[in-house]
Amino acid sequence: MSKMYVGENIIKVDSKEKVIGKALYPDDLSFEGMLYLKIKRAVHPHAILRKLDISKAEKLPGIVKIITAADIPWVKNFGLIIKDQPVLIGIGQKMRYMGDALAIVIAENKEIASQALRLIEVEVEKLEVISDPIRAIEKDAPPIHNNGNILATHYLEKGNIEKGFAQADLIVDKEYRTSFLDHIPLQVESGLGVFDAKTEVITIWAATQWIHDTQADMAQALGLPKEKIRIIQPAIGGAFGKREDISVHLHLALAAMLTKRPVKLTYTREESMITQSKRHAFIVRAKTGATKTGYLTAWQVEVIGDTGAYASSGPAVVRKGLYHCTGPYNVPNVKGVAYTIYTNNTYAGAMRGFGTTQMAFAYESQMDILAFELGIDPVRFRLQNAYEIGSSTPNQQILNTSVGVKDTIQEAARMANWKEESR
């Protein structure tokens, strides 16, 4: 049936507001009598906080309040999957990366808040900084969290991997590495918080990719019923996974509650890059076997995902990478293991592709190497191994519908005028 609006290039519903500069992103909002926040961050990537002296900073004219962990003993940790991230680091507690928050400075204006940051005195007991996941899993490495540095291990097994490699005429065994990346949404983290003394509802205007999940995490951290946390979504200046995690939200809520005035917090770009989630750096060891006629027989992977200081979506990201280890190709025998490792790097979470982007670099390099070594055109090699209806994924999910992978290979080759090369 012909459609009227679906399939048409209807103009974006929010584009007019955006081209005239009237779309309101969080930092564009303001309230009468609003206060400004700045966050005192960790001074070392792995250390125990021994002293936090805010007395000089508090005396600065224009400082309204400085909140430390001692002021909020009822507040619990937060986190998307595991509640392992503290809202503020208290005396005797550990800072685990440079983005950890030590104090919330609340001032009449931004400049005073920034000045006060420099007057806060911090003393720490330094611990070994673990920046390499390989070091993190050595027996004598200090545990970053109580349960050690291996946060999660996931497995994959299909068919018989030994049999698969035995059937192979060619085996390619390589190690791939990808880097930490920042999403760089053009808008940095920003938000406003207002506490209504009558209803005791805290309203937060700040971007999140999932308001109801952020609400739930905030409510459990603050020990409040969910309906006491209201999140209103302003215009969002890009996300790409970076706005899945809590950023300004809890600090705003606490500042609004404790001062009973509207509050605003906007990160600097530097703060955004140091503090908020990253794309995981992956190490992927991939071993792939194929027959000389160019059919895949076995695929084995070992994945190490550096998830940094906190779990965020980390275990799910690394697992999803593992589950996509063969790409869209029929492989009867698959085996894999993936480790999600804590380090003192900036924590890693969701970023466009959720672990499968890193994995694709490994599997599509493997495919290219195999095609080259076998002397088969890379397009033909992919086509003859690609999924079709009835194919089985690494998870042994049988694909019953919508498997257009061969079409994509053929269409791309057609557009690029790809001619088979004999090497």
Add this chain to the structure above:
Amino acid sequence: MSTHKLTIEFIINGQKRKIETTPFTRLLDLIRDDLHLTGTKEGCGKGECGACTIIMNHQLVASCLVLAPQADGAEIITIEGLGEKGKLDPIQEAFIETGAVQCGFCTPGMVLAAKKLLEENPHPNIEEIKRGISGNLCRCTGYKKIIEAINLAAKRLTQQLEEEKGKEKNV
């Protein structure tokens, strides 16, 4: 930090304004906080991203790098100053039509960069358009539709100009 105040005068979006500021206030903050023109965005605070782009004295300027007193006597155009009598500027219209807007955070700076480019070079080729917006980062679109928008606007502006010339001749 000194709390010394001073008064500056300038024209912004065609309106004369007189305002009290400090020697240390960034022009970006003056525009956003004091004049409440929040269409000008801050993406980095270091002149790297172009989100805070304005047109000052006919030049593209990163307003995060300019101190407010430097704007004394200046003529400034921000995104709010584009378009006339409730009608959008052809560049803005083209951005909407071609799908050049995603998150929209780079859009005001990008539109102003395009405005400046087309004033200087009404018939830019693709390479010239790329260069014209190379100081403005966009993380969403891949730039292609932005470039298409600027190309479309250039064609329409030229057409508009020719029509006006035609009318004058007829008169």
Add this chain to the structure above:
Amino acid sequence: MKRFGRGIATIMFGFGYGEGFPDYSVASIEFAEDNKILVRTAAADVGQGVLTVVVQIAAEVLKVSPEVIRIIPGDTHLTKNAGSSSATRQTFFTGNAVKNAAQALLSNIYHYASIEFRSNYAELSVKGGYVFRVDQPNNKISFWELAQKVKEKGEILRAEASFFPRTNKPNPETGRGEKVYVAYTFVTQIAEVEVDTITGNVQVLKIYTAADIGKAINPQNVEGQIEGGAMQGIGMALMEEQVLKDGVTLNANLTDYLIPTAMDMPQFETCLIEKEDSDGPFGAKGIGEPGTIATAPAIANAIFDAIGIRFYDLPITPDKILKALKEQKDKKL
């Protein structure tokens, strides 16, 4: 010297949370007094255009102009859970929820209108915000008049619906599961590059993309996702890296952490494969993440094609290329 090369990469992406994690979206539709139709959804529009998709789907089902649809967006106290704008899931999940809600509303419009018209629902049709008898097209009532009449009965003309497909939790030892992801999107990209052997600089000349997306609700916006995604892939392949030394970021700014500018933009050629064969709204599948995944390996493969050197770590910076070219030359000597 400049050396030309091209490389291909094909990817899959199982979208939605999958893996047995509960994944749903709720949407509702009601009538406003100013002759608008209100859709409530918590789906975050982060720039990808989900709210435009929502409007198009609601307009399609209700046969009204998109201008008639207004959205009450993300507010925990005014909207219900739509899940996250991530996992490439919103078009599929919220799209289906909105489609289901619009269909439920349409059914209710027929139900109440058949009472007004003293007819059976099958004798009715809708167009442009009116419901009418097919045999008497002039005998019509607007949606808003109908809503008022329903209200007078003490009832409300509105509808709420959700989309909540099942997936299975994989076996922890083997990863096996009957349905681990609701569906897969597939993309192939071919990258053409030019490697400058003097500077080590790589210019991506062209990216061809063929994407199996089931159905493009808004083709222009799908292209936008692919082009933007590819650009992020270029960044990942050639320049982006947050450098952390002993836990300290050494390049926390946009001068030292480079992302692609317009000067890095290749030509794009994109083909959307639309077989309308998925369980998404009108057969659509998601494209948010798949747009970025194939780009980096396609470029790495193209660089190999150009200079015969394979790189195993990203990003492939000019430094790395020059070093590898020197090693290649030394080896040959």
